[in-house]
Amino acid sequence: MQHQYHIIIIGGGAAGFFTAINIKEKNPTLSVAILEKSEKVLSKVRISGGGRCNVTNNCPDAQLFLKHYPRGEKELRGPFQRFGNKETVQWFVQRGVPLKAQDDGRFFPVSNQSESIIQCFLDKALQLNIPIFTGQSVLNFRKNEAHLWEITTPQNTIVSENLVLTTGSNTKIWNLLEKLGHTLVTPTPSLFSFNIPDLKLQEMMGIAWPVSVKIKDESLQSEGNMLITHWGLSGPAILKLSAWGSKILAEKQYHFNLEVNWIPKLPYEEVLKDLNQNRIRFPKRSILKNPHFGFTHRLWEYLVTKAGIQEKVNYAEISKTLLQNLARQLHQTTYEVNGKSTFKDEFVTAGGVDLKEVNFKTMESKHFPGLYFAGEVLDIDAITGGFNFQNAWTGGWIISEAFKP
């Protein structure tokens, strides 16, 4: 290992590789190296998107794209204008990795393999002569007397003119930054599912349904598909809520009441009116056995039973109170959430380097010249759909622009 570089990048993940490759492509004369603590690089890319790597999102509207970032929306506006989703797709296509967008907007490699992204990065790093030092857990970094960054690993001390931190949600690096004088926003998990110890609900596992969900007594709400799992609730609607509610739900220690609206398109009064009309339309029909509002048999029976309606009760016989109960149940089932889980989903950490202390034209620290950040090390995170990687790509590309000859 050479001991002085123009640029040392700590962290061999998505942001680290993207930064290194873009810098060297633009300025091959610079010496750039990556230090990675584990023996393997790009581990999260490998497992991302269920092994397919959801690289970015097709969302065509710039304003709407930014709305997917609970933290970072304002700061990423400028950077995305310079290197956004279109540029990302082009970047990969030009380097031999064609991407395809699914109907839901998520971009994946045409190969459906995250390995295509990894191979592209490794090939490029080799071609561009970017050394990758694995097993190098950075223990400390500081500016020395010669105003160079001195980086310490258990095996080496390396000196560099510039330092790029792409260490994701690594606590050790955040602590070092805090010691150095940067402000850290306390990390909290994001993109998790909710544990609900309710056996009757868990028996419904596998059902996905479009709902709106709300945290009781808070202004936190989201819409989309909700998936019933064997431990509670997941799916896009829940993950979105976990992202927007990352801080508040952490404060509540993941104990709160969740309200689920199973018919978000219809107001409560309409639901009740429609059920009341069934008294005339289908007086002899068993309520339990005849799904209404497009519900499946299983889900309808679950909700009707939850409203306290017995199997034999028909529309002619049902009391006004019970019918109101049913309308309320369809409109607002309350669940007691008790803890959180991550399962297969992409999970990220909210919190990190305070965005006020970063210049988003270069991704450089406002406090320490020559110190740069990209990816999850910053207090930026997004909901699922390829938006988290987009943050890593954009940050890396912006840094590389700062090193153009």
Ligand SMILES: Cc1cc2nc3c(=O)[nH]c(=O)nc-3n(C[C@H](O)[C@H](O)[C@H](O)COP(=O)(O)OP(=O)(O)OC[C@H]3O[C@@H](n4cnc5c(N)ncnc54)[C@H](O)[C@@H]3O)c2cc1C
């Ligand atoms: C299961 C899963 C699936 C996901 N799927 C997707 C997806 O499909 N699409 C999407 O957009 N997002 C996805 N994400 C989120 C995405 O993976 C992250 O947002 C992204 O990896 C962040 O990139 P990064 O380079 O900032 O950090 P990381 O990828 O976490 O890389 C940081 C690197 O720094 C290294 N490092 C840390 N500390 C040190 C140290 N002290 N010294 C040296 N090296 C160090 C780490 O070992 C790591 O290799 C997923 C996340 C998970 C967990």
